[in-house]
Amino acid sequence: xxxxxxxxxxxxxxxxxxxxxxxxxxxxxxxxxxxxxxxxxxxxxxxxxxxxxxxxxxxxxxxxxxxxxxxxxxxxxxxxxxxxxxxxxxxxxxxxxxxxxxxxxxxxxxxxxxxxxxxxxxxxxxxxxxxxxxxxxxxxxxxxxxxxxxxxxxxxxxxxxxxxxxxxxxxxxxxxxxxxxxxxxxxxxxxxxxxxxxxxxxxxxxxxxxxxxxxx
Amino acid sequence: xxxxxxxxxxxxxxxxxxxxxxxxxxxxxxxxxxxxxxxxxxxxxxxxxxxxxxxxxxxxxxxxxxxxxxxxxxxxxxxxxxxxxxxxxxxxxxxxxxxxxxxxxxxxxxxxxxxxxxxxxxxxxxxxxxxxxxxxxxxxxxxxxxxxxxxxxxxxxxxxxxxxxxxxxxxxxxxxxxxxxxxxxxxxxxxxxxxxxxxxxxxxxxxxxxxxxxxxxxxxxxxxxxxxxxxxxxxxxxxxxxxxxxxxxxxxxxxxxxxxxxxxxxxxxxxxxxxxx
Amino acid sequence: xxxxxxxxxxxxxxxxxxxxxxxxxxxxxxxxxxxxxxxxxxxxxxxxxxxxxxxxxxxxxxxxxxxxxxxxxxxxxxxxxxxxxxxxxxxxxxxxxxxxxxxxxxxxxxxxxxxxxxxxxxxxxxxxxxxxxxxxxxxxxxxxxxxxxxxxxxxxxxxxxxxxxxxxxxxxxxxxxxxxxxxxxxxxxxxxxxxxxxxxxxxxxxxxxxxxxxxxxxxxxxxxxxxxxxxxxxxxxxxxxxxxxxxxxxxxxxxx
Numbered sequence: 001x002x003x004x005x006x007x008x009x010x011x012x013x014x015x016x017x018x019x020x021x022x023x024x025x026x027x028x029x030x031x032x033x034x035x036x037x038x039x040x041x042x043x044x045x046x047x048x049x050x051x052x053x054x055x056x057x058x059x060x061x062x063x064x065x066x067x068x069x070x071x072x073x074x075x076x077x078x079x080x081x082x083x084x085x086x087x088x089x090x091x092x093x094x095x096x097x098x099x100x101x102x103x104x105x106x107x108x109x110x111x112x113x114x115x116x117x118x119x120x121x122x123x124x125x126x127x128x129x130x131x132x133x134x135x136x137x138x139x140x141x142x143x144x145x146x147x148x149x150x151x152x153x154x155x156x157x158x159x160x161x162x163x164x165x166x167x168x169x170x171x172x173x174x175x176x177x178x179x180x181x182x183x184x185x186x187x188x189x190x191x192x193x194x195x196x197x198x199x200x201x202x203x204x205x206x207x208x209x210x211x212x213x214x215x216x
Numbered sequence: 217x218x219x220x221x222x223x224x225x226x227x228x229x230x231x232x233x234x235x236x237x238x239x240x241x242x243x244x245x246x247x248x249x250x251x252x253x254x255x256x257x258x259x260x261x262x263x264x265x266x267x268x269x270x271x272x273x274x275x276x277x278x279x280x281x282x283x284x285x286x287x288x289x290x291x292x293x294x295x296x297x298x299x300x301x302x303x304x305x306x307x308x309x310x311x312x313x314x315x316x317x318x319x320x321x322x323x324x325x326x327x328x329x330x331x332x333x334x335x336x337x338x339x340x341x342x343x344x345x346x347x348x349x350x351x352x353x354x355x356x357x358x359x360x361x362x363x364x365x366x367x368x369x370x371x372x373x374x375x376x377x378x379x380x381x382x383x384x385x386x387x388x389x390x391x392x393x394x395x396x397x398x399x400x401x402x403x404x405x406x407x408x409x410x411x412x413x414x415x416x417x418x419x420x421x422x423x424x425x426x427x428x429x430x431x432x433x434x435x436x437x438x439x440x441x442x443x444x445x446x447x448x449x450x451x452x453x454x455x456x457x458x459x460x461x462x463x464x465x466x467x468x469x470x471x472x473x474x475x476x477x478x479x480x481x482x483x484x485x486x487x488x489x490x491x492x493x
Numbered sequence: 494x495x496x497x498x499x500x501x502x503x504x505x506x507x508x509x510x511x512x513x514x515x516x517x518x519x520x521x522x523x524x525x526x527x528x529x530x531x532x533x534x535x536x537x538x539x540x541x542x543x544x545x546x547x548x549x550x551x552x553x554x555x556x557x558x559x560x561x562x563x564x565x566x567x568x569x570x571x572x573x574x575x576x577x578x579x580x581x582x583x584x585x586x587x588x589x590x591x592x593x594x595x596x597x598x599x600x601x602x603x604x605x606x607x608x609x610x611x612x613x614x615x616x617x618x619x620x621x622x623x624x625x626x627x628x629x630x631x632x633x634x635x636x637x638x639x640x641x642x643x644x645x646x647x648x649x650x651x652x653x654x655x656x657x658x659x660x661x662x663x664x665x666x667x668x669x670x671x672x673x674x675x676x677x678x679x680x681x682x683x684x685x686x687x688x689x690x691x692x693x694x695x696x697x698x699x700x701x702x703x704x705x706x707x708x709x710x711x712x713x714x715x716x717x718x719x720x721x722x723x724x725x726x727x728x729x730x731x732x733x734x735x736x737x738x739x740x741x742x743x744x745x746x747x748x749x
Contacts, residue, residue: 119409
């Protein structure tokens with residue numbers, strides 16, 4: 001009686017209708033808060049939670065941990081001991097146990113951050129040693145470098161916190177830095193508009209192409 | 217309410233409907249805009265072309281359905297390019313949905329281009345994003361030991377294309393396709409230490425994060441969002457989703473620019489009127 | 494594998510020394526100055542407004558797990574809940590991480606108890622929504638709309654969901670104060686919020702509010718570190734301009 005349910009074509013059509021309903025239900029909040037949105041919201045959160053549990057077990061814990069234990073690498077059991085220590089954060093009396101593992105983790109992270117700092121920043125510090133003129137540079141390159149240096153130094157000046165930006169020497173570069181930041185944020189916002197439009201286009205294309213079959 | 221006051225108070229629902237219309241129209245009635253590949257996209261394209269023989273590329277997938285409209289076409293274009301140019305690659309996923317999408321994309325394009333799983337490409341499966349820093353450091357030193365098995369549970373030692381791949385020296389390119397801040401991790405622990413070339417395919421929101429590394433030479437190129445994917449498709453000579461969507465992208469931008477101008481005209485007029493009064 | 498060269502080691506050692514030195518001075522009781530961060534005063538103002546309107550406050554600590562950014566957000570949460578508890582206002586805290594959820598619960602409970610109104614604390618106001626970024630966002634959007642939130646604080650690690658949250662907060666008419674070290678998200682907060690704390694100001698904000706010696710010391714230490722990096726860059730620019738970009742000492746900074 002329910003053979004049609006296992007037919008991949010039927011499931012694909014049902015899937016597309018469900019996805020279309022979900023998309024429209026979530027967008028319905030653009031009109032106003034309503035029960036359809038609320039239902040979609042709760043389904044979304046519930047599905048994400050359920051899917052998260054399934055994936056954590058099937059794609060992470062099982063292949064990377066459980067299968068290793070059952071195939072003879074018994075020492076992976078200790079990962080459970082270390083992992084369980086985090087849960088003592090819920091106990092006032094045994095909080096110290098969670099601190100041990102948090103401490104170890106933070107130490108580990110700090111170590112890698114040191115390594116990362118050099119990996120990311122030294123190249124950038126080196127790249128900022130830009131000549132302002134000469135050395136075979138064109139006027140445009142020279143202007144580019146001057147602009148780069150100006151922006152770099154004024155923005156860095158804005159992020160000093162341990163003194164009041166009172167006199168002109170300290171105040172002017174810092175306020176220019178703030179203005180320059182605002183320019184950058186404006187450009188970044190433009191980039192975001194593009195991102196948001198792309199995501200919207202993706203959904204509208206899905207509705208028009210996969211659901212209604214009217215897009216080319 | 218005077219006309220210029222009205223310009224500042226256009227009901228947002230009207231704007232949403234307008235937006236839906238200007239996006240839908242070019243998708244229904246084909247509307248093409250010229251596409252010119254930027255130097256950043258050309259850089260990424262050339263980096264793929266220049267992967268040395270005997271080395272593989274690693275495609276890092278960290279996106280899910282939420283950003284499929286941007287990261288999906290980027291993934292598809294990069295995979296297609298690698299297949300066309302006979303560049304072998306491995307996919308590593310940090311998001312469960314991305315893992316499935318990337319597998320499906322690669323499988324479909326492999327069928328189209330006559331490529332074979334295990335010989336031309338491999339999927340290393342999903343890894344927890346929380347471990348990315350430790351994992352990529354381990355993988356740089358010893359790939360078979362760190363990765364172990366592919367997505368289907370096959371040991372890497374049984375996969376033909378992985379026979380000679382031992383560590384980061386056998387990797388000729390990293391492609392980071394992501395909606396979040398993973399680029400600095402690849403730069404810090406892979407480029408910073410081993411100088412393995414990286415290309416970056418972020419959502420447009422994250423694209424500004426790529427300009428500094430691009431300037432410092434830490435990445436070879438970048439595909440900024442759907443537009444970057446369309447430029448890449450253009451270099452491949454293809455018309456896929458990103459190219460078809462450029463008309464809608466441009467028309468939506470035009471609408472937003474018009475709305476910004478109207479809002480500002482309204483604001484300036486009202487201010488002038490207030491000053492006069 | 495390539496190891497760090499001596500320049501990298503020397504630069505990191507100097508930076509670490511400066512930061513540790515300032516942390517220890519702060520701990521020994523030395524009074525360290527931090528300039529006023531614009532936007533922080535707005536926290537009190539927003540809490541006051543929510544109280545007047547008899548509507549709740551929301552504090553979203555971002556989607557990050559327990560890390561530096563989130564810990565700083567929780568310090569600010571402590572400040573916000575303490576202010577709210579003074580006025581007997583509700584603070585709803587939607588979380589995306591189980592540990593952050595537990596810590597938020599504890600912080601809020603303590604804040605109400607410290608102000609002598611433990612009965613005002615409602616455990617249901619601290620909510621775990623989802624670890625999934627957009628599921629979390631849709632949950633927060635729902636709460637903002639249903640609860641008619643009057644003041645919305647967003648501090649912590651935010652990604653693409655930031656504009657969705659800030660835009661909705663703006664639509665429901667909430668006074669919004671936001672801060673995140675994620676520089677890409679700042680433009681959205683600037684556009685949709687009343688007050689935004691930019692970049693490194695975020696770390697300064699938690700030090701400013703908590704007056705925690707370790708935070709104060711590290712912030713002042715970082716200022717010294719920044720000054721040294723500026724000095725290196727300026728010296729590098731001058732050298733590169735006079736002697737060319739391949740002058741010998743500039744290459745010390747070339748990691749490989």
